[in-house]
Amino acid sequence: MLRIFLYTINITAFLIMMNISCSEVIEKAEYPPYFSTETREINFIGDGEEKTIALTTTVPWEAHSSEEWLTIEPSKGAYNTNITITAKKNDSSGPRSATLSLIPESGDEIIIEISQEKIESMLTTDIQALSLSPYGEDKLVYINSNTSWNAVSNDDWLSITPTDGNNDQTIILKASKNESDEQRTASVTLTTTDGDKVVVIEVIQPNIQLLVPGSDFEDWDLFMQNN
Secondary structure (H helix, E strand, O other), rough: OHHHHHHHHHHHHHHHHHHHHHHHHEEEHHHOOOEEOOEEEEOOOOEEEEEEEEEOOOOEEEEEEEEEEEEEEEEEEEEEEEEEEOOOOOOOOOOOOEEEEEEEEOOEEEEEEEOOOOOOOOOOOOOEEOOOOOOOEEEEEEEOOOOEEEEEEOOOOOOEEOOEEOEEEEEEEEOOOOOOOOOEEEEEEEEEOOOOOOOEEEEOOOOOOHHHOOOOOHHHHHHHOOO
16 A cells, blocks of 8 residues: 555656656747847938837847947847937048947847948038228138038138138138239138038239229229129
């Protein structure tokens, strides 16, 4: 009788252990580690942009960007989530690239290739041509730009302050007194640092004698209105 009882206990314990083992196998089979996204490449415009990718996962993960201009939110998590990727404005002289690494707690990491276009340069001025007093004059010129630029005068009598800058800014054109016997001309050339945009301002400065009534240039008011 005791043998039968002990046998029954052993059989019951064996069946319980088998049931536990089978349950663990089934659970593992039903919930294997999974880590995936359909995105493998992302392109951003030069002005800066946000994009979102969907990450499907059953394991904790971390995300890392190879460049400071590319940020990730959130940078870590668990289970399914959406990741927002932000590229800052590209102020460099050309297109740029980076990589985004998605690293699971277990399994293979995913590498997403990131590219960003060069920003389309813009450069305009409120003046394209002007006439300055023969006695010398300072003239403000407003620059409208979305990037860095420099300004150069082609003649010593016309100076520029400042000679370079970023984005919107005002420069001062300063003409010295024209003590020569002739009218003189100069030009100011503004160029974006990437060389894509160029603006030229033509400058005229008559000499003092031209303003004398009865001279070939006595209609000074009309000249100023047309320039």
